[in-house]
Amino acid sequence: MSVLLETRGLSKHFGGVLALDGLDLAVAPNEILGLIGPNGSGKTTFFNVITGIYSADAGRVTFDGADVTNASGRTIYQVGMSRTFQRSRLSLPLSIFDNIMIGNHKRLNQGLWFNLVSRGDFKREFEQSYAAARALVEVFEPTLVDRLFDPVAGLPMIDRRRIEICRALISTPKLLLLD
Ligand SMILES: Nc1ncnc2c1ncn2[C@@H]1O[C@H](COP(=O)(O)OP(=O)(O)OP(=O)(O)O)[C@@H](O)[C@H]1O
Ligand SMILES: [Mg+2]
Structure with a gap:
């Protein structure tokens, strides 16, 4: 059986609180796993x-064959993991579209030349992003x-x-973590 995410002996404590105690866990491609x-x-x-928000005290994490123990958020994004947060992390004054694009900002071209001079490419990138966001929201x-383009502040909690x-799916992750 192939494994997408695997942890071995993963441990984390906060002072005297042992929050993770040698966790061994494996998630296969296309598997849906609930943590209860x-x-x-x-x-x-x-x-x-x-x-990559907290570092592990012990243990290993592998994803899609690569060791990603204590990897940065950028690396986690690049290998194809994305997540939601237990407490909402939307920016309320920003639009639905802008909030979704935050999940894709590492892929967008942010160069000055691209944005100010290559207007055609910029327009194409925007149109692709808009179509992808629209398809997901649909x-x-x-x-x-x-x-x-409405601010998310006006949305009920369920829509937020x-x-x-x-936002977690716009980067087309291999594994989606829903907290
Ligand atoms: N940043 C932190 N600093 C100190 N202690 C923490 C921190 N984060 C978590 N803990 C502690 O680690 C333990 C595990 O907390 P965690 O938030 O992971 O639990 P949880 O299963 O997500 O709970 P819930 O169902 O309430 O969301 C708790 O005792 C918590 O108080
Ligand atoms: Mg929690």
């Missing part, structure tokens, strides 16, 4: 350690597709959650 546990049992900590909440999932 009471409040404070370490679910968020697990996500934070494998996505899947999760079709009524929002014509409101992509949907937009966060779209």
Whole structure:
């Protein structure tokens, strides 16, 4: 059986609190795995350690054959993992579209030349991004597709959650982590 994500002996403590205690876990391609546990049992900590927010005290993380233990957020993005956060991290004054694009900013060309001079390429990149964002929003909440430039501040919590999932998916990850 092939393995997409694997952890071996993953441990993390905060002072005297052992949040992860030698966790061995494997996720296969196309597998859907639920992490169930009471409040404070370490679910968020697990996500934070494998996505580079916290460093592990011990253990290894491999993804798609590469060792990504304590890798940076950029590396995690590049290997194809993306996530949502337990507490919303949307920027409320920004539009639905801008919030979704935050999930793709490492792929967009941010060069001065590209943005100011290569106007045709810039326009094409924008149009591709817009089409991709629209297609994702259509899947999760079709009524929002014509409101992509409205600020997310006006959306109910359920739609904000949907937009966060779209933001995690815009980078076409191999593994989506939903906290
Ligand atoms: N940054 C931190 N500093 C100190 N302690 C932390 C930190 N993050 C998590 N903890 C502690 O680690 C333990 C695991 O917390 P974690 O948030 O991972 O649990 P959880 O399973 O996600 O809980 P919940 O179901 O409430 O979301 C808890 O005791 C928590 O207080
Ligand atoms: Mg949590």
